[in-house]
Amino acid sequence: MIVDELPQRTLLRPGLRLPAFKGPFQDNGASPWYSPVRVGNGPAAPILKLNVDTGARFNWLTSTACDTRACTMPQRRRFDPAASSSFVAGAGEPLRIDFGHWGEMLATRGSDFLSLGTLPPQRAGFYCTTHYDGTQFCELNWDGGLGVPNGLSPDPHSTHIVETLLNAGVLTPERAMVSFLMDPASGTGVVEFGGYDMQAVDEDSAIELPFVPYATGLDYIWTTPLRSWKVGPVEVARGQLFCHDTGSSHFKGDPVLLMQAMHQLELQRGRTGRYPLLELDIGRHRDDGRPARLVLGADQYVTEIEAGQGRGRTTANLNPLAGYDGLLLVGSILLDHVCAVYRFQVSGAPGRYRVAPGTTWMFNKRGGPQVIRP
Incomplete structure (x- = not known):
């Protein structure tokens, strides 16, 4: 089965909506927008500022294992794998991930639960960063990113969030989409999985x-x-x-x-x-x-x-x-x-x-x- 064209009026029903917030605009080439996402389980599970990123093929989080300046700035929030009983570490040595003109990031593999909106937590694979620095990362408003690539060349160690929601029964194939509707004047917006706001x-x-x-x-x-x-x-x-x-x-x-x-x-x-x-x-x-x-x-x-x-x-x-x-x-x-x-x-x-x-x-x-x- 392959589904692409959508019945027009199916989009009247709202999908899964994540609030988005605009941080200060900085001259580092990265979007100022992020959404709050709780990672892990228990009352101490941190709410991280994650960008929903259609330009990335993987998910990544700043972790407590990273102690560079970019990781320990006062506004930075970090995920502690040791503090989450639901975290599952991946095998292998830390990977070096190339961000081109941004530099490089060292990261380990793992998975844990992500709390997206009002949904029950969904398990997802991601990278935990152990090292990055430099002005590009220091000026980043996010604590990590949720990749929403188009589906080609999938990353073997990172979960595609749309596939996760499809296979959990949250989305149907007819509603396999992500929409972005931002209001820079108010600094607020919505990232919606499964629909878009037809009234807006x-x-x-x-x-x-x-x-x-x-x-x-x-x-x-x-x-x-x-x-x-x-x-x-x-x-x-x-x-x-x-x-x-x-x-x-x-x-x-x-x-x-x-x-x-x-x-x-x-x-x-x-x-x-x-x-x-x-x-x-x-x-x-x-x-x-x-x-x-x-x-x-x-x-x-x-x-x-x-x-x-x-x-x-x-x-x-x-x-x-x-x-x-x-x-x-x-x-x-x-x-x-x-x-x-x-x-x-x-x-x-x-x-x-x-x-x-x-x-x-x-x-x-x-x-x-x-x-x-x-």
């Missing part, structure tokens, strides 16, 4: 982003064809791939594309005294299949750095990222202003379900900026 979005604005995989080894990220990217009237990219990543904040990716975009932004700003529009030609309108555009103004992509290095400075949030040729990636700078619904294809049978990438939907929010254009 403009259904007529709905677009579909068909999945096309990126490079081998990074095919687990959610990517779609990018027909064109314009800075003001000037096209700076054509025929590349676009990734929408809830764990990120900035526009980043292919250094050549980003340098061209940054050059055009400063050139046009110097001529006119204002920031130009950023226009992404991607996806198709769900109702009639017409090509769609996402248009961001300065109010959406130019932000103030609220904490950490550069605090008080204004940034346009464009950053080259070596090693990602042909890819443009963005996170909260776009996703704060639309509702994104990541949908999965489901195969297998109850108790043995597996997920694969489906078609992502995006909507304008009612009363929000009209980012999605005809």
Whole structure:
């Protein structure tokens, strides 16, 4: 059995909702958003700040075994495996996990119960970090992350949370999705497994982003064809791939594309005294299949750095990222202003379900900026 297309009105029922909160915006490329999740059992089980991350293929937590500066900062919360009687340690030596320009993280394997919303605790596999440091991790608002990759190239030691909920009977194959609806003005939002808030979005604005995989080894990220990217009237990219990543904040990716975009932004700003529009030609309108555009103004992509290095400075949030040729990636700078619904294809049978990438939907929010254009 494979399920992808969804009966429209099944989404009227609410799914599993996790509250989300916005920490201070920092210039480290990571999303400022996180959700509180209790890990382990008993009254002493900590509530950690976890980002629900569509750009990661694994789950990870900061553990008490880590004593670097980034792990022991006053606002950091840590999980103590020894204090949870339900923790099961994994076999093997600590692993070295490469975060690219962020550096590296050492971690051990294990599993324990995660308390998600009002559900009974669900057992999940994750990595317990034993070492990381540096300004990138020091400026991270989260204590860890819950990966929601598209289902390709699964991590053998980390549980896919959507598969876990499917096989626990919490989600049905027709409702295998995760939606993100954030309100940056209030600093609050909702991550919903199994549905989205139809009353909060403009259904007529709905677009579909068909999945096309990126490079081998990074095919687990959610990517779609990018027909064109314009800075003001000037096209700076054509025929590349676009990734929408809830764990990120900035526009980043292919250094050549980003340098061209940054050059055009400063050139046009110097001529006119204002920031130009950023226009992404991607996806198709769900109702009639017409090509769609996402248009961001300065109010959406130019932000103030609220904490950490550069605090008080204004940034346009464009950053080259070596090693990602042909890819443009963005996170909260776009996703704060639309509702994104990541949908999965489901195969297998109850108790043995597996997920694969489906078609992502995006909507304008009612009363929000009209980012999605005809």
